[in-house]
Amino acid sequence: xxxxxxxxxxxxxxxxxxxxxxxxxxxxxxxxxxxxxxxxxxxxxxxxxxxxxxxxxxxxxxxxxxxxxxxxxxxxxxxxxxxxxxxxxxxxxxxxxxxxxxxxxxxxxxxxxxxxxxxxxxxxxxxxxxxxxxxxxxxxxxxxxxxxxxxxxxxxxxxxxxxxxxxxxxxxxxxxxxxxxxxxxxxxxxxxxxxxxxxxxxxxxxxxxxxxxxxxxxxxxxxxxxxxxxxxxxxxxxxxxxxxxxxxxxxxxxxxx
Amino acid sequence: xxxxxxxxxxxxxxxxxxxxxxxxxxxxxxxxxxxxxxxxxxxxxxxxxxxxxxxxxxxxxxxxxxxxxxxxxxxxxxxxxxxxxxxxxxxxxxxxxxxxxxxxxxxxxxxxxxxxxxxxxxxxxxxxxxxxxxxxxxxxxxxxxxxxxxxxxxxxxxxxxxxxxxxxxxx
Numbered sequence: 194x195x196x197x198x199x200x201x202x203x204x205x206x207x208x209x210x211x212x213x214x215x216x217x218x219x220x221x222x223x224x225x226x227x228x229x230x231x232x233x234x235x236x237x238x239x240x241x242x243x244x245x246x247x248x249x250x251x252x253x254x255x256x257x258x259x260x261x262x263x264x265x266x267x268x269x270x271x272x273x274x275x276x277x278x279x280x281x282x283x284x285x286x287x288x289x290x291x292x293x294x295x296x297x298x299x300x301x302x303x304x305x306x307x308x309x310x311x312x313x314x315x316x317x318x319x320x321x322x323x324x325x326x327x328x329x330x331x332x333x334x335x336x337x338x339x340x341x342x343x344x345x346x347x348x349x350x351x352x353x354x355x356x357x358x359x360x361x362x363x364x365x366x367x368x369x370x371x372x373x374x375x376x377x378x379x380x381x382x383x384x385x386x387x388x389x390x391x392x393x394x395x396x397x398x399x400x401x402x403x404x405x406x407x408x409x410x411x412x413x414x415x416x417x418x419x420x421x422x423x424x425x426x427x428x429x430x431x432x433x434x435x436x437x438x439x440x441x442x443x444x445x446x447x448x449x450x
Numbered sequence: 451x452x453x454x455x456x457x458x459x460x461x462x463x464x465x466x467x468x469x470x471x472x473x474x475x476x477x478x479x480x481x482x483x484x485x486x487x488x489x490x491x492x493x494x495x496x497x498x499x500x501x502x503x504x505x506x507x508x509x510x511x512x513x514x515x516x517x518x519x520x521x522x523x524x525x526x527x528x529x530x531x532x533x534x535x536x537x538x539x540x541x542x543x544x545x546x547x548x549x550x551x552x553x554x555x556x557x558x559x560x561x562x563x564x565x566x567x568x569x570x571x572x573x574x575x576x577x578x579x580x581x582x583x584x585x586x587x588x589x590x591x592x593x594x595x596x597x598x599x600x601x602x603x604x605x606x607x608x609x610x611x612x613x614x615x616x617x618x619x620x621x
Contacts, residue, residue: 248505
């Protein structure tokens with residue numbers, strides 16, 4: 194059994210982990226769709242999107258591991274942290290759900306990552322900027338795909354509409370967390386590493402409103418609920434997911450394909 | 451007269467012309483525009499600069515290995531591959547020769563990338579720019595699936611000849 198690593202509290206490392214973990218954990222959930230999507234094209238689409246996200250996570254995890262004075266590699270960071278050291282928003286760790294949940298979550302995440310990668314192209318960190326230059330193109334592709342499905346389901350049958358409305362109501366409250374300002378974001382903004390996520394709220398809302406309007410749906414009412422995944426305080430689903438995700442590396446340290 | 455070092459890099463480019471992309475073997479890494487430079491380092495190592503295609507492309511590591519193996523086998527080693535991520539690879543770097551090979555192989559080559567910084571607007575019924583059918587040349591085609599058998603392709607269908615075909619996604 195391999196011991197856990199402890200991650201630096203350096204705000205630069207934490208900022209990068211939030212980004213990398215958003216991609217990594219979202220990809221892990223998307224991977225659960227393999228063999229389960231309603232049509233084979235979507236089975237392929239969801240796993241392809243997961244693959245892009247894992248590639249993006251790898252680039253950012255590698256960079257995070259070089260900073261903070263610990264010299265950790267991408268695999269150590271992906272597989273050997275304890276739950277509290279994962280800094281993804283709660284949204285991406287929620288269970289797989291039905292295809293409507295997958296569609297809404299894909300859209301919410303792509304609409305966040307697209308403006309984030311866009312701005313990160315000008316990061317003061319050249320490695321981060323390089324990963325962003327590629328990732329922004331992929332996020333655009335994911336965004337368009339998820340929005341197409343939102344419109345199709347919202348504008349489809351009574352059942353598809355009922356499901357997509359339920360999914361939107363269910364996931365929307367988790368968006369509030371994404372744009373909560375804090376010291377980690379402030380530090381990244383001040384150093385030129387990347388934008389404050391709070392500053393992404395406007396482009397995110399514009400993208401969501403555009404797709405939701407086209408789908409003939411309504412933006413759910415704001416609630417006071419605030420999730421805390423980005424602070425490392427996760428939902429009850431996270432531990433179960435990590436148990437599955439980390440099992441191989443914990444049991445067979447350094448195992449490779 | 452070419453100097454020995456110029457000749458070695460020139461020969462390397464020729465060898466790289468024959469190193470295939472494992473997922474689209476009709477294309478070489480050079481056709482794809484992945485090879486951004488071949489230089490002879492001061493220590494006598496041949497330095498090959500590669501730009502990866504997709505963030506999650508599972509073929510990237512295999513391509514690195516094939517490049518080293520091919521150049522070693524041609525007696526051009528020692529070889530070092532350096533991955534350069536910036537500027538990001540774009541399908542606009544696929545050569546004309548590569549585009550011709552794709553079409554002949556039955557894969558529609560990517561259209562040129564436009565409007566990368568324009569915000570995405572979701573307009574009902576709006577079509578993405580359509581590739582023409584690589585089999586019959588008809589422009590009357592439709593998308594079946596935005597994602598295809600590999601990360602770099604989408605699945606399309608020709609309304610004229612009825613055949614489905616792969617489309618290399620412009621990115």
